[in-house]
Amino acid sequence: MKQQTGPAKVRPISGFPEWLPSERIVEQHFLDVIRETFELHGYASIRTRAVEPIERLTSLGEDTDKEIYAVSRLAGGSDDSREPKLGLHFDLTVPFARYVLENSGKLTFPFRRYQIQPVWRGERPQEGRYREFLQCDIDIVDVGELAPHYEAELPLVIADAFSKLPIGPFRIQVNNRKIPEGFYLGIGLTDVTSVLRIVDKLDKIGPANVSELLQAAGATPEQAQKCLALAEISAPDESFVERVNALGVEHETLTEGLAELAAVIRVGAEQAPGLMVADLKVARGLDYYTGTVYETQLIGHESYGSICSGGRYDALASDGRTTYPGVGISIGLSRLLAKIMPSLSASRSTPSCVLVSLADETDRPQGMTVAAALRRRGIPCEVAPVAAKFGKQIKFAERRGIPFVWFPASADQNNDSVKDIRSGDQTVADASSWAPPAADLRPRVVT
Amino acid sequence: MKQQTGPAKVRPISGFPEWLPSERIVEQHFLDVIRETFELHGYASIRTRAVEPIERLTSLGEDTDKEIYAVSRLAGGSDDSREPKLGLHFDLTVPFARYVLENSGKLTFPFRRYQIQPVWRGERPQEGRYREFLQCDIDIVDVGELAPHYEAELPLVIADAFSKLPIGPFRIQVNNRKIPEGFYLGIGLTDVTSVLRIVDKLDKIGPANVSELLQAAGATPEQAQKCLALAEISAPDESFVERVNALGVEHETLTEGLAELAAVIRVGAEQAPGLMVADLKVARGLDYYTGTVYETQLIGHESYGSICSGGRYDALASDGRTTYPGVGISIGLSRLLAKIMPSLSASRSTPSCVLVSLADETDRPQGMTVAAALRRRGIPCEVAPVAAKFGKQIKFAERRGIPFVWFPASADQNNDSVKDIRSGDQTVADASSWAPPAADLRPRVVT
Incomplete structure (x- = not known):
């Protein structure tokens, strides 16, 4: 071979x-x-x-x-x-x-x-x-x-x-591409895609550089200023509509986009208060988006960028x-x-909740039977890799964070028993009925 | 855009x-x-x-x-x-x-x-x-x-x-590469890898062709015959050892392989009677295996080849x-x-167990609140895509196999109610306490 x-x-x-x-x-x-x-x-x-x-x-x-x-x-x-x-x-x-x-x-x-x-x-x-x-x-x-x-x-x-995950506070930012599109057209900037790409860099390079890039691409200082004013608008409610309207730009596509975004933000405020904001600088890189766009920030880690987009x-x-x-x-x-x-x-690096110990290698079939009985009732477990003294088996379990060690009945001991190695408590147990506390059954995520 | x-x-x-x-x-x-x-x-x-x-x-x-x-x-x-x-x-x-x-x-x-x-x-x-x-x-x-x-x-x-999956009867075939390796060396065939590769084709091309290929690769007719005799041995218990020994070949590696395979088969017979067999023709294509090898057949579909190997x-x-x-x-x-x-x-093509119907598009927020209450208690559901007459909503659910349609309280009706669209039974229900039968909660696999 x-x-x-x-x-x-x-x-x-x-x-x-x-x-x-x-x-x-x-x-x-x-x-x-x-x-x-x-x-x-x-x-x-x-x-x-x-x-x-x-x-x-x-x-x-x-x-x-x-x-x-x-x-x-x-x-x-x-x-x-x-x-x-x-x-x-x-x-x-x-x-x-x-x-x-x-x-x-x-x-x-x-x-x-x-x-x-x-x-x-x-x-x-x-x-x-x-x-x-x-x-x-x-x-x-x-x-x-x-x-x-x-x-x-x-x-x-x-x-x-x-909300069910330990990620801390987050903010879903929503925009509608029709808003910048209509807005740019409304102020006379027709290469919408290029303007979007430049404004998309706002968080990375700052307003001064965005303004410079926009002007290099043919915008007047006033047009660049308006683009930045739009991008700076952000609100947890429909108040963004008024702020956009205050910029005095009119375009059919803009009006459509504002209505669509207002509807999304209204539902968000009703059904998940505080989690969604209208953020008019969100653009998304991919070309195939045509209306609503999403990004998500971890609050406190805004500079990390979006962790959920679409x-x-x-x-x-x-x-x-x-x-x-x-x-x-x-x-x-x-x-x-x-x-x-x-x-x-x-809480541990293995699914096993129980280590079935072996006093002697000849006990392995019995250990496997105990393990099979525990598994039938949904308790993850493994049989000791090698027969060893109890202290060694407990160390093995400890190293992996396995909370329980099972001792099958033996010549010295009439009953099976199980030890919680964290508390040291050891009790007589039957593999067909014993169960660990629910919190110990599976590894948990600890913050 | x-x-x-x-x-x-x-x-x-x-x-x-x-x-x-x-x-x-x-x-x-x-x-x-x-x-x-x-x-x-x-x-x-x-x-x-x-x-x-x-x-x-x-x-x-x-x-x-x-x-x-x-x-x-x-x-x-x-x-x-x-x-x-x-x-x-x-x-x-x-x-x-x-x-x-x-x-x-x-x-x-x-x-x-x-x-x-x-x-x-x-x-x-x-x-x-x-x-x-x-x-x-x-x-x-x-x-x-x-x-x-x-x-x-x-x-x-x-x-x-x-055993927990609807795959019908199966058979895990176990061999140990040391057995053919020692056996081939014992009868004087030293290019073990080539012989293994040829014998591995047995199920596909049959014994006559394997014998021919072996002889083309330098084996005598007697050696080819012995290789085939070994490959034909299969047993659900340790009796295979005796049958190999009866072929009269001796080699240290063969003896080792027989002992190792016997140990695996013995445990299999104890812990999962009838599921494991010693099958001495199993070789596996990949070069990195050095001892025990596994394949798995669906009984009745043997010619399909192995569906689980290692x-x-x-x-x-x-x-x-x-x-x-x-x-x-x-x-x-x-x-x-x-x-x-x-x-x-x-049993259905969507996780949704409940369709929350809407009599009017203005009821959508109320429908979303009902859906959120059901989901909080682990019941997958969706709100109707569009407000429509009840008959149309039931047809929509039927097409996807969604078993329950929820009717939120309305001007005509004081209470929410839920209809099992299979039986037609409709009962008053509360989104904070109603639950479907456990068997309906998730789509089931049906044989």
């Missing part, structure tokens, strides 16, 4: 983070709460392939922020020529739009779906920016038209999920005959966890 | 299957049961990056069955030259071995881990063989030496998981100084589901 050792050098790859088992317990807790919340709100799960035709990925506009990873068979192969060139998806919205087109005849609309998968972007790795990261998306699509009330629903689902897209999913407008929002879970993982830990 | 429509052509990519929402519910049920079982047995979750250095992936021997997908930035980029060339992992064992080496100082050994992720192989797609597929792995590694009792533990965990690897994870021997087994979930999905369905 070939003995393989592999190359000796092993090291992390920049931008491709991995968690230790105890950190993974924290991540899994987040995933469980997010999934549970998405399902409580009626979102159905789908999982799409990791690859899309490169042609589809690159058709979504020049966005230098997203860099596509191409995928090709190392060995080449003659049967490849008729197949499309493939790339790893850089988000879950583009694959979802394609999935909707591909399966439109088999879905019922409006279709609510959630999707939790890794995505890949060949960006330069930096704080909170990875090349592989987990996203947790919800979207609603409908056929032909999409009712505006869904634009208020999505951030409420996110608010519900985040928006409405009216034309992303279209086969030329039918269009499926949608609205979606995506939790950047890896990005969120990178920020808050240092403040969290797991 | 740029309006994007994307390329019009949308079609599946061969070898990259996707499920519809109702099928995904079945898949998710399998994933939940598998994860729950792995955790009950004390396995900790990890998730590794999708990519490994190609150098590491290809160092594992010439295996034409696995084809590696290379990954590279479409845009190229100057900062890439110092980075390793990357490929998508083709299994979860190689990344796990690397993870153990990378984090050895932070793990406690023996280390039990599970890992549920997609893997990629550029094989020619065929029935049950995909280019992207989900694997569910458990492995145990230790430092320096790995106790043999773990080789009996792993198939018991799988047997426990499969083995012991003594030298896969080694940094030159320390070796971490391990044993692992992997459920080929996509492969398993491809076979049995046609016999399964979900």
Whole structure:
């Protein structure tokens, strides 16, 4: 048999983070709460392939922020020529739009779906920016038209999920692209996309630099000033409408955007007071958004940027005959966890709640029977790796944070017993009826 | 704003299957049961990056069955030259071995881990063989030496998981590579790897062709005959030892392998009677296995091949100084589901148990309040997409299989009420106390 050792050098790859088992317990807790919340709100799960035709990925506009990873068979192969060139998806919205087109005849609309998968972007790795990261998306699509009330629903689902997670205070910022679009057109700036891209840098480079860039792109100082005045408007209620109107700009698209955003903010204030704000500087990088857009800040970590973003897209999913407008929002879970993982830990690094000890290796079958009885009643456990003195077994459990050690009956002892190694309490126990306190059954996330 | 429509052509990519929402519910049920079982047995979750250095992936021997997908930035980029060339992992064992080496100082050994992720192989797609597929792995590694009792533990965990899933009868076939290795050496065939590869084709091409291939590779007719006689031995108990000994071949490695396999089969017969068999033709394609190997057949679908495989690897994870021997087994979930999905369905295609109806669009805030109250008590629900007559709302629920429609109190009606649309029973209900029957709370898998 070939003995393989592999190359000796092993090291992390920049931008491709991995968690230790105890950190993974924290991540899994987040995933469980997010999934549970998405399902409580009626979102159905789908999982799409990791690859899309490169042609589809690159058709979504020049966005230098997203860099596509191409995928090709190392060995080449003659049967490849008729197949499309493939790339790893850089988000879950583009694959979802394609999935909707591909399966439109088999879905019922409006279709609510959630999707939790890794995505890949060949960006330069930096704080909170990875090349592989987990996203947790919800979207609603409908056929032909999409009712505006869904634009208020999505951030409420996110608010519900985040309220159950130990992430501290957060703020969902909502804008509507029609507002800056109409506003810019209203003051005579017609290259809306370029202006949006420049204003989007406001948090990073500050108002003076934004003004300079806008003027370099052809705006007058007055136009640049107006763009900044709009971007600075933020409010937890509909008062933003008055403040925009006070800037004295008129345009049909602006009026439409203000009404749409006011409706979203009104529902937010009713159903989740204090969690949503209208923030008119939010633009989002991706080109496919056409109306409402979302970002989310951790309060106290505003400079970290958004940890949950999305928006409405009216034309992303279209086969030329039918269009499926949608609205979606995506939790950047890896990005969120990178920020808050240092403040969290797991109560233990293994699911095992009980270590079944062995006084002698010949007792292993009996130990396995005890373990099977505990598992049948939902108690995670493992049998000791090797027969050893009790003290050694307790140390083994301690090192992993396993709270209970089980001692099967033996020649010296008529009954099974179980010891809580934290308190030292030891009691007679029966594997067919004993249960740990509910709080000890699974590893907990500790803040 | 740029309006994007994307390329019009949308079609599946061969070898990259996707499920519809109702099928995904079945898949998710399998994933939940598998994860729950792995955790009950004390396995900790990890998730590794999708990519490994190609150098590491290809160092594992010439295996034409696995084809590696290379990954590279479409845009190229100057900062890439110092980075390793990357490929998508083709299994979860190689990344796990690397993870153990990378984090050895932070793990406690023996280390039990599970890992549920997609893997990629550029094989020619065929029935049950995909280019992207989900694997569910458990492995145990230790430092320096790995106790043999773990080789009996792993198939018991799988047997426990499969016993809770609607997959019909199955058979875990166990062999030990030392048996054919010692046997072949004992009859004078020294190119063990080649002989193993030929005998591994037995189920596919039959004994006559195997004999021919063996002779083409230099075996005498008698040697070929002996190889086939060994491969034909299969038993649910230790009786296989006697049958091997009756072939009259002697070799130290053979004796060792027989003792190790007998120990595994003995524990299997005790702890999970009828689920494990010694099957001496099982070889496994991957080069890194060094002892016990596993495959799993669905009884009645033997020709479909293995849906859960693995083995012991003594030298896969080694940094030159320390070796971490391990044993692992992997459920080929996509492969398993491809076979049995046609016999399964979900009781509904959405998580929603309740549709909260709206008599008028102005009632939406009230409907949202009802839905929030139900969700707080764990009842998945959604508010009607649009206000409509009751009949239309019931049809909407019916189309998705949502069992209950909620009617909030209105001008005509003092109390909220809920209708089971299957029976037609309608009762007065309070969103802060009503609960559906437990069986209706979540979509169920129906056989």
